[in-house]
Amino acid sequence: GVNGIVESRELKEHGFSAFYKGEVKDLHLPEYSKADLRIMGVGNALRFTDHATRQAVEDAGLTANDLREGGVIYGQGGGSTIDTYQIGVKTVERGKPYPASPKTLNGVIPTMASGASAWVGIKNPLSAISLGVSAACATGNFAIGLAARMVRDGDAPLMVAGGVDSTDWVMCAPFQTITAMSTNGRKLRPDQVSRPFDLHRDGFVVAEGAG
Secondary structure, three states: OOOOOEOOOOHHHHOOOOEEEOOOOOOOOOOOOOHHHHHHOOOOOHHHHHHHHHHHHHHHHOOOHHHHHOOOEEEEEOOOOHHHHHHHHHHHHHHHOOOOOHHHHHEEEEHHHOOOHHHHHOOOOOOOOEEOOOOOHHHHHHHHHHHHHHHOOOOOEEEEEEEEOOOHHHHHHHHHHHOEEEOOOOOOHHHOOOOOOOOOOEOOOOOOOOO
8 A cells, every 4th residue: 555644734734733644645536416515515534435335335246236235334433524614614604503404404414423324325225224333543443343243143134334534624633732643753754654653653643534
């Protein structure tokens, strides 16, 4: 694989002293409809979810008919923080919440910790359970483990399972506040900053992706 840790321009522009993060670059996505883009929101979590799920289904040689009796468990550390932030800012600017409409309800999906599972359920003909799990850094492992148990116990013949997260400056801000992110005090190359087992590590590096 290719190391994706970079000096984030976004974090620098927002005044972060810890501005290293793993970013997905050059991801070739399909042309989504306007309706899909409204559901996906501003953040990338649902785009990553869609891409990873398409690849998994294709690699497994599954058809739409194969998926009909299946279910989905996707893990997310949380909903899209940038979408939540923007909804909040617009609400403050308006002086009141948005009126309910199909468009605003679509915009809520990325902000939910179960947003990825909801997206997979919307875009695929799955009839078994649709569940989102959130367990911090172990979220993806939990999702896969729970899905394996469901298949083992006969609750579904197959499950789509995985984990996803996207990064943005709002998501990184709490980690900056508690000084949990690496500031790269030893001036290493960006691709060397994440050193979880190093005696001299000075924090972790957040990153995004799906699988």
